Amino acid sequence: MRCPAHPIATIALLYTSREVVLHDLFQERDPNLLDLCREHIQRLTPPLGWTLRDERAPAPIGAG
Numbered sequence: 001m002r003c004p005a006h007p008i009a010t011i012a013l014l015y016t017s018r019e020v021v022l023h024d025l026f027q028e029r030d031p032n033l034l035d036l037c038r039e040h041i042q043r044l045t046p047p048l049g050w051t052l053r054d055e056r057a058p059a060p061i062g063a064g
Helices: 038-043
Strands: 009-014 019-024 034-036 051-054
Touching: none
Parallel strands: 019 051
Antiparallel strands: 009 019, 009 034
8 A cells, every 4th residue: 555645755764774764755766765754754763773864855934
């Protein structure tokens, strides 16, 4: 089952460094990465022992 919401960010799972890296949504879909919607990003928790690194650009002031 797929999420019907539009993706807003792309995540990469870096197994060697045990990191989940959150990026702004990539223009081209990469089958090795995951595109997630706002709700799934908000609920995202890394596996035990992993870190979550957010590399998204800051939202402009006044963006809601």
